[in-house]
Every structure is written in C-alpha cells, then in structure tokens.
Amino acid sequence: MSNRFKEAFARGKAEGRALFNGYVTAGYPTPEDTVPILLAMQAGGCDAIELGVPFTDPLADGATVQHANQVALEHGMTLAGVFELLREARDQGLTIPVVLMGYYNPILARGLERACAEAAAAGADGWIVVDLPPDEAGEFVAACRANGLSMVPLLAPTTSEERVAEVAAVADSWIYCVSVTGTTGGKTVVPEQLPKMLEMVRRHTDLPLAVGFGISSRAHVEAVGKLADAVIIGSAIISAIDAADGDNRAQSVREFVENVTGH
Numbered sequence: 001m002s003n004r005f006k007e008a009f010a011r012g013k014a015e016g017r018a019l020f021n022g023y024v025t026a027g028y029p030t031p032e033d034t035v036p037i038l039l040a041m042q043a044g045g046c047d048a049i050e051l052g053v054p055f056t057d058p059l060a061d062g063a064t065v066q067h068a069n070q071v072a073l074e075h076g077m078t079l080a081g082v083f084e085l086l087r088e089a090r091d092q093g094l095t096i097p098v099v100l101m102g103y104y105n106p107i108l109a110r111g112l113e114r115a116c117a118e119a120a121a122a123g124a125d126g127w128i129v130v131d132l133p134p135d136e137a138g139e140f141v142a143a144c145r146a147n148g149l150s151m152v153p154l155l156a157p158t159t160s161e162e163r164v165a166e167v168a169a170v171a172d173s174w175i176y177c178v179s180v181t182g183t184t185g186g187k188t189v190v191p192e193q194l195p196k197m198l199e200m201v202r203r204h205t206d207l208p209l210a211v212g213f214g215i216s217s218r219a220h221v222e223a224v225g226k227l228a229d230a231v232i233i234g235s236a237i238i239s240a241i242d243a244a245d246g247d248n249r250a251q252s253v254r255e256f257v258e259n260v261t262g263h
Helices: 003-015 031-044 063-074 079-091 104-110 112-122 138-146 161-168 194-202 218-225 235-243 249-261
Strands: 019-025 048-052 098-102 126-129 175-178 209-212 230-233
Touching: 003 019, 003 048, 019 031, 019 063, 019 209, 019 235, 019 249, 031 048, 031 079, 031 235, 031 249, 048 063, 048 079, 063 235, 079 098, 079 104, 079 112, 104 112, 104 126, 112 138, 126 138, 161 194, 175 194, 194 209, 218 230, 218 249, 230 235, 235 249
Parallel strands: 019 048, 019 230, 048 098, 098 126, 175 209, 209 230
Antiparallel strands: none
16 A cells, blocks of 8 residues: 555545645656656645556547547657656655556556556556456556555446445555546536445445546535545646646646645
8 A cells, every 4th residue: 555645645634625636648748748747736736646657548538638648659658658757756856646547558568567566666656547447456456565556446426336345345545436427528517426426435445535537627626625535637737738838838737736726
C-alpha cells in the first residue's frame, strides 16, 4: 500500500475535506511540458496526480484524452518514458502521490514485475489499469504489493453489489468510482444516483472513495466533495493546457487547479 496515499487521505480527513486529484497524459502536449505541468498541479493545490500512460486504444476515454494519447504517442512517449518523466519530476520537488493510469498491454509487454519495480523506483505510488478486471489481476496485484504500490480498481454506476464486494476486496489504498456511464469528459452534472452508489460501496469497504468522469468545475468539485473522499478532474485540465500558448501551459494548469480547489 502506498504510504503517500495513506498520508494524503489521513490529512484530508483531519482537515475535513475531500482530496483533489488531477489527471494529465504524460508527454502531452510535448514530453518537455510534462514535468512543469506536474509541478504546477502540485503548486495549484492537487493532493494527488493521475499520470496517464499513453495508449493506442484508450477505450474508457473521451475525445480530449484520446487526442492527448495520440499526440503523446506521436512524440514517441513509452512506458519507460513515463517513468523517466516521473523520476525527473520527483527530482525537481514533486512530493504528492502519483498513480499511473492506463491500460494493461504496455505493462504486460514490459513484464509485470519489471514494470512495477521500475514504477516504484521512479516514484510512483500505484496503478489504475482501466481494462484489467480485478478478478484477473492476481499476478499484477502481487507484483504491485511486492513493490509497495497500490492497485486502484474502478467501479461503474452499473456495477452490481455482488461485484462491488469482489472489487473492494482487491483494493488496499482507495477505490475509483466512475460517476457516469460513458467515457471521460462526457456529462458534466453530478448524477442523482451518486450518493446511492457511494453508500452501496461503503457497505463493503472502509477505504477512501474517489469520484471521477464528467467533473469539470469548482461547483462540481464542491458538490462531489461533500459525498466522496476525493474528486478527480482530467479532461478539463487537458483543455486548460490546450487553451494556453506554448509558454504558459504550466501556468494555465496551475490557475485552473487553484480555481477549482479554491487553493
């Protein structure tokens, strides 16, 4: 289990607030932008970062993140490149937890133990693997735990209560609760069923619950933060990058994070 995540959630609980997690794709819009953007996210008020590992077929992501993946791949970004960028960010002062978010194929291709060992050495705290069902993840979970990493499973609004219990049993740090059906960057309203969904999940775990997908504004962050232990924004951060000129991308991200967190 990641100590950084454990400490972050304990701090949020002590302060009586939900954490704010921000997502960006490694290597977007260029590999040179990634480290400054990560540091800007921390400076702006992110409690944790989800660092996207570019993949050719990011099936859970909407157009904004899909485009970011494609551009990063065109720049030659690889899993090894993601590790190097994270290592550089840690060397430059990034201290908040970082979970690597992506798909199983690049991890499998590199080798589960090797990928987890390299991730830990680079300063990662865990993985979110969108297309790896927890009941098929035994070997990967073992490799994570052997290297002090958390495997963060996802739950959807359509997940049955029986399945929730199975997924919760795999988690050791926190659980990612997808607020809406569909892809990232889609609907931008807090769904009415969210409180009921979180209540059901909490019947099966005492771990913190983070909510993402379709969250894009301070109002969303405040509303979801009353229900969950952490709130996640991804596509809107990438849009803030896109809206800035080349010299101000990191500053644009910092200002966006400051705005949605009230930091």
